[in-house]
Amino acid sequence: MLLYNARLAWKSIRRNPMLSFLIVLGIALGVGVSTTFITAYHVLARDPVPGKSDSLYYVRMNSWGVADDPFLRTPPPLITYRDALELLKSRIPVRSTASFQSRANVFPEGGARPFSRDLRLTTADFFPMFAVPFRYGGPWSREADARPESVAVISSALNDRLFGGANSVGRTIRLENHPIRVVGVFAPWRPRVRAFSLVNSALDAPEEIFLPFALAGPMELLPHEFSMNWRTPLPGEDKLPYASQLMLNEVIFVGFWAELPQARQVVDYKHFVDAYVSEQKKLGRFPHPANNRVTSMLDLMEEMKVVPPQTKVLAAISLLFLVVAALNLIGLFLGKFLARAATVGVRRALGASRATIFVQHLVECELMGLAGGLLGVLLSLAGLAVLNRVYGDGPGGVAFFRLDLPMVLAAVGLALVAGAIAGVYPAWRICAIPPARHLKTQ
């Protein structure tokens, strides 16, 4: 009967093409708007590192200076270079990584014009922790971190520009005056949220060059994002080698992540951080009461409001818009159905029950809802294109906001719900009409 009802629905749609189009368009507009904003929320709010985010924890320590009154309630969002080096020594996490953003000039081979690029200094564990996909080669080793070796992982876009897209593993790039050997090229990678940098520009694209963390000193790479300092350097400290200055100052600019798959490890690691801070207090650091945090990735996203609250509100409003659009279509369906009351009377006389007539008309509503849903998906692609134009595509041309299969299915589901909202009452009205009333008798 479903195919039969679909056939009857198609005949009905064709009988009134303009009315049918208006109904489909009404549903499409509702679905298009709601899918656009729900997708935006879905993109921003979804698990940034599927399968890993529930085991990745961010470390913060209450290292504020004595005079930093306004910030006492929460610890600083970043840690110092020396603290990062100490935390990296712990064997409690399965993996751990420290990173910060810097910037350097790239000197292409063959005398082409130099250009500057953001780069990230980090450790070998960064790449498996944040599931970075590789096109050629892979990350450097922990031994390369320890030495440190002048190696780099670069993006596909940079690899295309410098090496024509070829496998550049083993080739050399020049950053400032330093030759750096390429050990890996990552595949086009545009995570919706920069999970590794939630406290700094979480929605930006990843950097194009990754270097070992310990190269900060030898290459004198300064932090390029947020940093704060509350310690006045002693006389002569500014004449020291940059690497020494990094170990002495209290400039916070490093983000630190630990991979702790088990709850016991989280507890143990928190104790480790607390014990470390206690030891540093004896050296005159961390003057404020301990307020150390080991925060899960998803909790940190919530805390940092990575997903703007307005996004959630817009998504809710867009759903309301869909409901209102569907309610407005009730009248159109009612007029459409009641116009064929005589035909329904004949069907009832021939043996159709009320339920049969109800289902027949509901199928028609859902068929039109489905058509509206498909058109709505196309409209939402246009809406997302507008949003992408505002946010800008990431490197490699990967759109920031894009429809995935769950969202397409959600759009179709919304369309069917809209069809039901718009059609249930008219379908009930037409099936409830006494069959004798509209039969053309003498």
Next chain:
Amino acid sequence: MLKMENVTKIYRTGMVETRALRDFTLQVEEGEFVTLTGPSGSGKTTFLNVSGLLDGFEQGKYWLDGLDVSRLSDREMSRIRNEKIGFIFQSFNLIPDLDVFDNVDVPLRYRGLKAKERKERIERAVGQVGLSSRLHHLPSQLSGGQQQRVAIARVLAGDPKLILADEPTGNLDSAMAREIMDILDQVNEAGTTIIMVTHNPEHAARAHRQLHIADGRMVDLERIAPFPLNRPQPVPARAAV
């Protein structure tokens, strides 16, 4: 086949009550051909609607084919309408955007028959009324007589035990009307019970029994011809109180 006892049907419009059927009592045997006459507003249509389970009633009892159908659910009444009753209307009541095949198919769909059986029944029924060459014509492409024959085919395909015909020849010329009556005679001879409302005395006289309804009550005229033996000869009807 059909037995009504003291059936009363009341229409309520605001404070006004109209008794369309009053203590209506009737018995029709299986295979009988009964015609029903009466002035406008006498309750003929109401009787057809009630007997065809298209409308309910307030008092009384109604048995159809031995089953008490006085207080059935909508689903049960729909099933009985589909399986046991066939309707023929004055204005044909074909579904305009379905062709002949699909119009005759409608009741069979609701019966849940398989496609092959439906096709066989449809082709047989349409052939019986002589419209095999018009199987995929729309109603708008048929004459009035042809449309009524399609309506009859729709009934025949379902093989009902009871046919309720409401002025089936009212919109047809005399030649077409005679054709339709001939078909109904053949159907009745095959054993189907027919109750037909008509204003045409010639057609009324073709029945086994002629009934008259007035003010919602039945007045049974003299049986025109012995039932079930012999076909009735046209004789003038005599009213009997």
